[in-house]
Amino acid sequence: xxxxxxxxxxxxxxxxxxxxxxxxxxxQSRIDQELRIEANDWMPAAYRRTLQRQIAQHAHSEVIGxxxxxxxxxxxxxxxxxxxxxxxxxxxxxxxxYLYSAAETLGISREEMESQLLTxxxxxxxxxxxxxxxxxxMGAIGWLVDGAAIMNQVPLCRCSYGPYARAMVRVCKEExxxxxxxxxxxxxxxxxxxxxxxMAQDALNRTWWPSIMMFGPHDSDSSHSExxxxxxxxxxxxxxxxxxxxxxxxxxxxxxxxxxxxPDLKFNEETGNWESxxxxxxxxxxVLAGNGPCNHLxxxxxxxxVAEGEWVREAAAAHAAKQSARATNKxxxx
Amino acid sequence: xxxxQALIDYSLRLADNANVLGHRFCEWSGKxxxxxxDLALSNLGLDLLGQARSFYSYAAELKGDGCTExxxxxxxDANEYKNLLLVEMPNGDFAVTMLRHLxxxxxxxxxxxxxxxSNDKTLAAIAAKAEREMAYHLRHxxxxxxxxxxxxxxxxxxxxxxxxxxWPYTGEMFESDEIDQQLVDAGVAIDPESLREQWHATINEVxxxxxxxxxxxxxxQTGGRTGVHTEHLGFMLAEMQFLQRSYPxxxx
Numbered sequence: 001x002x003x004x005x006x007x008x009x010x011x012x013x014x015x016x017x018x019x020x021x022x023x024x025x026x027x028q029s030r031i032d033q034e035l036r037i038e039a040n041d042w043m044p045a046a047y048r049r050t051l052q053r054q055i056a057q058h059a060h061s062e063v064i065g066x067x068x069x070x071x072x073x074x075x076x077x078x079x080x081x082x083x084x085x086x087x088x089x090x091x092x093x094x095x096x097x098y099l100y101s102a103a104e105t106l107g108i109s110r111e112e113m114e115s116q117l118l119t120x121x122x123x124x125x126x127x128x129x130x131x132x133x134x135x136x137x138m139g140a141i142g143w144l145v146d147g148a149a150i151m152n153q154v155p156l157c158r159c160s161y162g163p164y165a166r167a168m169v170r171v172c173k174e175e176x177x178x179x180x181x182x183x184x185x186x187x188x189x190x191x192x193x194x195x196x197x198x199m200a201q202d203a204l205n206r207t208w209w210p211s212i213m214m215f216g217p218h219d220s221d222s223s224h225s226e227x228x229x230x231x232x233x234x235x236x237x238x239x240x241x242x243x244x245x246x247x248x249x250x251x252x253x254x255x256x257x258x259x260x261x262x263p264d265l266k267f268n269e270e271t272g273n274w275e276s277x278x279x280x281x282x283x284x285x286x287v288l289a290g291n292g293p294c295n296h297l298x299x300x301x302x303x304x305x306v307a308e309g310e311w312v313r314e315a316a317a318a319h320a321a322k323q324s325a326r327a328t329n330k331x332x333x334x
Numbered sequence: 335x336x337x338x339q340a341l342i343d344y345s346l347r348l349a350d351n352a353n354v355l356g357h358r359f360c361e362w363s364g365k366x367x368x369x370x371x372d373l374a375l376s377n378l379g380l381d382l383l384g385q386a387r388s389f390y391s392y393a394a395e396l397k398g399d400g401c402t403e404x405x406x407x408x409x410x411d412a413n414e415y416k417n418l419l420l421v422e423m424p425n426g427d428f429a430v431t432m433l434r435h436l437x438x439x440x441x442x443x444x445x446x447x448x449x450x451x452s453n454d455k456t457l458a459a460i461a462a463k464a465e466r467e468m469a470y471h472l473r474h475x476x477x478x479x480x481x482x483x484x485x486x487x488x489x490x491x492x493x494x495x496x497x498x499x500x501w502p503y504t505g506e507m508f509e510s511d512e513i514d515q516q517l518v519d520a521g522v523a524i525d526p527e528s529l530r531e532q533w534h535a536t537i538n539e540v541x542x543x544x545x546x547x548x549x550x551x552x553x554x555q556t557g558g559r560t561g562v563h564t565e566h567l568g569f570m571l572a573e574m575q576f577l578q579r580s581y582p583x584x585x586x
Contacts (some may be wrong), residue, residue: 067364074357074360075577078578079390079403079407080410083383093372196581197583305366309367311492312371313488314370314485319480
């Protein structure tokens, strides 16, 4: 999940041409040897910007991603499910924090990143622009959305940029737990009453296509990822990861007795792959362009939370300033 | 009333307090004034939901009629809920939420400390765990009340307004009835009145550091412990219980 930024074109590449070729060669050679780049190491400006954008977008996705699940938290059907869901949403806030910190090591402040999110300049994963309409969506998000995220994120644990790679190790461990709890909800719903099974199928119908779009455009249409591959930020192509996800997921849906909403889905004996029907990229583009069913709601909810918290942050800062002034006065008096 | 019945009612009151207040913290999810605080508010909610589960499970076990923690949480109507009115008060702004939690945790910490010595082994064990959690809750809410009281003019006004809203709901914490008395006599429960002095000392200290003023004489509201609630609880339960009510018998 959340790696959409790799498919975006770097907006200001002009300044890169004046970089020192010796440094650039040394940098690439370290990457080729699978050595990690650390915060204080020299790096090309475009590498820095690409990572700033990707890590910030990943952080924003975690933060915005709290909303679709928060939508069902107060209606969770049992105390155990409610506690698990609250803990999961809390993990997402935690991931947002680690990732903002990882991005800060690249010289961008959290305030700046947050402001880019709130003004609509920065993106977050499109998957969160879809609504959660029944309880089984909590299962489908864990199973499919977190499942797709793991496919994308496990390779990021070996990303060439050290702080990001290390943050991803912890994130992936938690995501893998999230996926299991999501599948557990789906299992319970699929073996439940007719109404519950219908909710599970409905959730799968709505989540399937957006989740396979999470891997980004087809390789043939994704011309911006070669550089990220060379930098070892990205290690597998969109289509390879998508195929891996579909192959893993189809048998899981069969086990649940649910139908994947793709009439063209078929197994290719030769390749051993489940081949999907055509993906509706127009829908993907519309959601990216801001026209998804929840784009406005997600952003305005976040804007409102930040605006409503402003007086609290101001008060905390004012109190801290008073405390430090008092401490100084005390020292001077002594 | 049998001791057994009193113990069921007592456990349910404690379970309802934790469940209702835990739900209020769930309502904050994703809306905290900063991400760090979102994490903290979720922690508070998780502790309370955990306490609710322990007390409901114990009540269900004592009832012995095959009901579960979820039957007790999701299938009782507002008049059967026996929580303090304080915990069902709406979140309001962050000042109201933090003050509500200070007022509650300054009472619940010494309450659990005392209850951990109960003759009832299960209550004592739940209380021993909850006591450690509540110490953190008290510290966190007290720090915020001090920050907000001693922050800006606006935050001070919001805190003082919050006190006016919530203070009338503090008296109920110290009430006791036949259920409490019977269990106090059996060495099982805590006499709420015995906690008043310590509660007041804690609140006083925090208010002083925060530059906040305690109201002089206020009429105290009551009713939660006997099932006569504010209008707020019905809406909370309507939302909380929706799936269990709409799909009876389903397992989730």
